[in-house]
Ligand SMILES: *[C@@H]1O[C@H](CO)[C@@H](O)[C@H](O)[C@H]1NC(C)=O
């Protein structure tokens with residue numbers, strides 16, 4: 001037997017053992033908690049406004065500061081890898097990262113201390129709070145006919161920020177967990193809301209607005225009149241700037257809930273948390289530049305179609321749609337643009353060396 005072959009044979013058991021242990025390892029890590037790497041610390045540039053902390057409460061005053069950028073996101077174990085990447089991307093592209101306050105909303109049934117510990121381990125310097133959202137209260141309002149994975153009660157948390165966040169938080173940027181920013185969030189947060197708008201969001205007037213509501217909605221004059229005198233357009237609720245003071249003053253949570261109550265009695269829309277937002281706000285929002293929502297990158301999981309970027313500049317990449325970049329990367333079937341998400345992935349892979 002030639003020597004190289006002999007060596008190969010001698011090593012074969014070890015190679016097999018290695019392969020076997022790696023598959024076993026992959027299995028156990030999936031069952032176990034996902035482990036995340038620690039992100040670097042990010043610092044304010046010199047011209048950032050300083051948010052004075054009173055010595056007693058340490059970094060707490062940022063949570064009520066008008067100088068801070070307040071970011072609201074939901075947090076759950078299924079999407080935490082996406083949330084981590086989103087947080088990292090926000091910090092990395094911010095010129096005043098230490099002036100960002102994160103408000104995370106988790107389901108009351110989730111292990112909030114575990115979520116808190118996971119965030120702290122990767123972002124030891126992050127200013128954040130975790131709030132719990134009583135999703136059983138909203139579950140009562142979700143009509144069972146439309147209940148699906150898309151429709152988990154935590155999706156409705158965005159209608160309740162005015163109640164969940166402290167009263168002193170007056171403006172918040174809500175972001176989905178399947179996106180990354182490649183621009184300074186302060187620019188998005190500074191979107192002017194004019195004299196009376198409650199929210200700003202990317203608006204799509206070419207989308208077929210009628211599609212979001214049922215024929216019984218449109219054929220009912222008292223209902224379809226909702227949109228009379230309004231230039232109602234579809235907008236994306238995955239990226240929103242919300243004036244919480246105006247929201248509270250106008251009692252918009254109640255208005256959204258009223259539509260949800262109606263939906264339970266007669267079917268007026270198909271999808272879950274979006275149509276009540278459209279009913280209350282469409283035609284009354286401030287449009288956010290589309291660069292802040294390069295959407296649809298999740299593409300189509302059934303046909304495995306990948307989407308390209310829309311023409312124009314990019315400040316935020318949004319993997320809305322069925323496919324998620326982390327799932328496709330794990331399955332070794334990434335779409336080309338998933339390579340833009342990968343640098344923000346903090347997941348600790350079993351064999352990666354801690355650098
Ligand atoms: C990994 O887990 C799946 C399902 O939990 C099981 O079917 C498969 O046999 C496991 N593979 C190994 C190598 O343990």
Ligand SMILES: *[C@@H]1O[C@H](CO)[C@@H](O)[C@H](O)[C@H]1NC(C)=O
Pocket residue numbers: 111113114117
């Ligand atoms: C929540 O997670 C912590 C680990 O951070 C664990 O010690 C605790 O038992 C968990 N609680 C529940 C109710 O699962």
